[in-house]
Amino acid sequence: xxxxxxxxxxxxxxxxxxxxxxxxxxxxxxxxxxxxxxxxxxxxxxxxxxxxxxxxxxxxxxxxxxxxxxxxxxxxxxxxxxxxxxxxxxxxxxxxxxxxxxxxxxxxxxxxxxxxxxxxxxxxxxxxx
Numbered sequence: 800x801x802x803x804x805x806x807x808x809x810x811x812x813x814x815x816x817x818x819x820x821x822x823x824x825x826x827x828x829x830x831x832x833x834x835x836x837x838x839x840x841x842x843x844x845x846x847x848x849x850x851x852x853x854x855x856x857x858x859x860x861x862x863x864x865x866x867x868x869x870x871x872x873x874x875x876x877x878x879x880x881x882x883x884x885x886x887x888x889x890x891x892x893x894x895x896x897x898x899x900x901x902x903x904x905x906x907x908x909x910x911x912x913x914x915x916x917x918x919x920x921x922x923x924x925x926x927x928x
Contacts, residue, residue, distance in 0.1 A: 812838075815863055822859040823852050833860060842925055857906045866903035871921075873913035879920035900924045 812834055819830050829845070833856065836843045845853045854870065861868035871882055884898035899905060900921070907921055 815860075818863040819856070819859045823856050826852065826856065829856065833857075840928070854906060854908070857904060861904035864904075868904045868906070869899035869902035870906045870908060871899050873907060873909045873911075873917070873921075875912060875914060877913050877917050879917050882917065882920055883924065 816827075816830055816834060820827070823830060833843050833845075835841075837860070845856070847853060857870075858868055871877075880898070882898050882900050884896050884901065886893040887896050888894075910918060910921065913921070
């Protein structure tokens with residue numbers, strides 16, 4: 800990678816960080832970690848008490864990048880098909896309706912509340928690229 804490429808990436812990251820910082824105030828370290836994960840094609844586990852802006856941070860990131868966003872509220876009755884999608888019968892035959900996991904940016908909230916089967920489906924989807 801040439802120096803100019805690195806400079807362009809740094810400039811783009813700074814613009815992205817500034818865009819997110821206009822929405823999320825006082826969380827510079829968290830924003831940087833989320834951006835590092837984005838660059839490395841990784842995942843982020845955001846932990847904290849309610850009201851810290853975790854959902855707002857992820858929404859701001861997806862909005863700043865122009866990406867689709869979905870939020871999955873994990874509950875004990877959540878089924879794998881609720882995350883992945885399902886086939887629906889119509890006049891033309893079966894049609895696949897994609898679930899929220901097919902968004903560009905996905906926030907799974909309260910993963911520990913989901914059943915092991917649903918957690919497994921979520922983790923398997925996260926493993927795919």
